[in-house]
Amino acid sequence: MIRVVLSVFILCVFSIVYGQQGDGGHPHGLGFYAKDNVSSYVFNEPNIALLRAEDKINDSLQNGPWRFGYNYETDLDLTNSGTWFTTTNGDKIWLLAIKMKNAQSINLTFKNSEIPSGNELYIYNPTGDFVLGKFTRKHLYQGALGAELVYGNTVIVEYFVPAINASNIGNINIARATYGYRSQEEFLDKAFGS
Numbered sequence: 001m002i003r004v005v006l007s008v009f010i011l012c013v014f015s016i017v018y019g020q021q022g023d024g025g026h027p028h029g030l031g032f033y034a035k036d037n038v039s040s041y042v043f044n045e046p047n048i049a050l051l052r053a054e055d056k057i058n059d060s061l062q063n064g065p066w067r068f069g070y071n072y073e074t075d076l077d078l079t080n081s082g083t084w085f086t087t088t089n090g091d092k093i094w095l096l097a098i099k100m101k102n103a104q105s106i107n108l109t110f111k112n113s114e115i116p117s118g119n120e121l122y123i124y125n126p127t128g129d130f131v132l133g134k135f136t137r138k139h140l141y142q143g144a145l146g147a148e149l150v151y152g153n154t155v156i157v158e159y160f161v162p163a164i165n166a167s168n169i170g171n172i173n174i175a176r177a178t179y180g181y182r183s184q185e186e187f188l189d190k191a192f193g194s
Contacts, residue, residue, distance in 0.1 A: 022121075022122075022132055022133040022134050022135045022136075022139060023133075023134050023135075023136065023139075024133075024134065025120065025122070025131075025133055025134035026131070027122040027124055027128065027131060027133070027156075027158050027160075028087075028091065028093050028120075028158070028160045029085065029093040029095045029122075029156075029158040029160070030124075030128045032085045032093060032095060033095055033097070033126070033128075033156055033158075036083070036085065037083070038082075038083045038095045038096070038097050038156075039081065039082055039083045039096065039097070040096075040097040040098070040099050041074075041076060041081055041096060041097070041098050041099070042099045042100075042101075043072050043098070043099070043100045043101075043177060043179060044101070045100070045101045045102055045103075045179070046070040046179055046181070048181050051067075051070055051181060052181075055067055055182070067182070068105075068149075068178075068180055068181070068182045068183075069103075069105070069107060069178040069179050069180040069181060069182070070178065070179045070181065071176050071177075071178050071179075072176065072177045072178070072179065073175065073176055074174055074175065074176065074177055075173065075174075075175065076096065076098075076173070076174040077171060077172060077173045077174070078094055078159065078169065078171060078172055081096050082094045082095055082096035082157070082159075083095050083096070089163055090163030090166065091160065091161065091162050091163050092160075092161040092163075092166065092169070093158060093159070093160055093161075094158065094159040094160075094161075094172070095156060095157070095158050096156070096157045096174075097126075097154060097155070097156055098154070098155050098156075098157065098174075098177055099153060099154045100153050100154075100177070100179045101153060102153060103152070103153040103179045103180055103181065104151065104152075104153075104180045104181060104182070104183055105149040105150060105151045105152070105180030105183075106149070106150050106152070106153070106154075106155040106177065106178065106179070106180060107146075107147065107148075107149050107150070107177075107178035107180060108123060108147050108155065108157065108174055108176070108177055108178070109144070109145070109146050109147075109174070109175055109176040109177075109178075110140075110143075110144060110145040110146075110147075110172065110173060110174055110175060111143055111144050111173055111175035112143045112171065112173045112175070113140055113143050113144070113145060113170075113171055113172050113173050114137070114140070114143065114170040114171045115135065115136055115137040115139075115140060115170050115172070116137065116165055116168045116169075116170045117136075117137060118162050118164065118165050119136070119137075119159065119160060119161050119162070119165055119168075119169070119170055120133065120134040120135070120136060120159070120160040121133055121134065121135040121136075121145075121157075121158070121159050121160075121172060122134055122135070122156075122157075122158040122159075122160070123135075123147050123150060123155060123156070123157055123158075124150070124155070124156050124158070125150055125151070125152050125154065125155065125156070126152075126154050126156060130150060130151070132147050132148055132150065133158075134160075135147075143173075149180060157172070157174065159172050
């Protein structure tokens with residue numbers, strides 16, 4: 001019983017530390033992603049064997065946080081990446097597919113971002129059955145946003161600008177993309193010492 005309670009507690013803490021769901025909502029660009037060419041940014045697979053060897057040492061020392069992924073520092077924004085679409089009513093949708101070969105999960109961190117009132121940010125998997133968002137300006141802290149993990153090796157970032165905000169686009173900047181190579185199950189195994 002104690003093990004079950006501890007498992008639930010650890011999962012809740014893991015979700016709180018690494019997650020932020022947003023306000024709910026439905027992405028506007030799923031149809032565009034399914035049928036149109038959306039530009040992709042592809043990250044190489046890091047040296048997993050080397051990372052796991054480092055993790056073995058660091059986990060035994062217990063002197064830092066548990067590492068689940070490898071961070072790629074980047075600078076992807078609305079002007080240097082992604083694909084813009086315009087709907088028949090004048091709404092604008094920016095889509096970017098981020099791909100990481102063999103990744104178990106992808107985690108994104110945003111900086112220097114500005115989401116004007118009415119604009120929306122979403123992060124989801126290619127099938128659209130796992131959606132984070134909508135994120136609005138109230139979710140930003142000094143232009144920064146950390147989002148929950150998206151499982152799989154591809155994530156779609158969508159930024160929606162309604163026609164009424166055509167002259168007030170704002171800015172989205174993906175400052176870090178984390179290649180997840182360790183899972184929550186591995187974290188729980190470590191926590192229980194198994």
